[in-house]
Amino acid sequence: MGCHDVRPMLAARVEELSPLEARIRAEHVSSCARCAAEAAAYGRVVQALAAMAALEAEPIAGTLERALSVIDRRRALMTDPRLAMVAAGSAGALVATVVVARALRQRRRVPRRPSPIPGLAAIPASALARVK
Numbered sequence: 001m002g003c004h005d006v007r008p009m010l011a012a013r014v015e016e017l018s019p020l021e022a023r024i025r026a027e028h029v030s031s032c033a034r035c036a037a038e039a040a041a042y043g044r045v046v047q048a049l050a051a052m053a054a055l056e057a058e059p060i061a062g063t064l065e066r067a068l069s070v071i072d073r074r075r076a077l078m079t080d081p082r083l084a085m086v087a088a089g090s091a092g093a094l095v096a097t098v099v100v101a102r103a104l105r106q107r108r109r110v111p112r113r114p115s116p117i118p119g120l121a122a123i124p125a126s127a128l129a130r131v132k
């Protein structure tokens with residue numbers, strides 16, 4: 001199996017592959033630095049998207065497409081697997097930057113979080129002022 005055969009499987013999660021496909025991919029990636037870098041880059045994108053989901057922030061339209069096109073463009077320019085590895089890393093950093101920027105923007109937009117104590121928010125401020 002060559003890079004060309006394995007490439008379509010690189011972006012897939014393990015549970016999306018058949019056991020045979022997963023084994024073929026694992027064997028190829030363990031002996032091919034380029035495909036290993038690419039698989040790692042896809043892994044970072046998946047992790048970044050999982051982080052976005054945890055933040056309850058929807059990804060900006062086109063974020064994934066942009067990240068993947070960066071990976072694709074750099075891969076096309078590079079033949080040295082070490083450079084491809086660096087490119088994969090920066091694509092991961094790009095997605096992470098987007099996630100952080102998004103989280104900060106979200107926090108700024110909603111400056112006050114609901115009170116963690118249930119019922120406290122329901123008490124009018126004037127009533128609390130009278131207690132003091």
Ligand SMILES: [Zn+2]
Nearest residue numbers: 002003032035
């Ligand atoms: Zn390969």
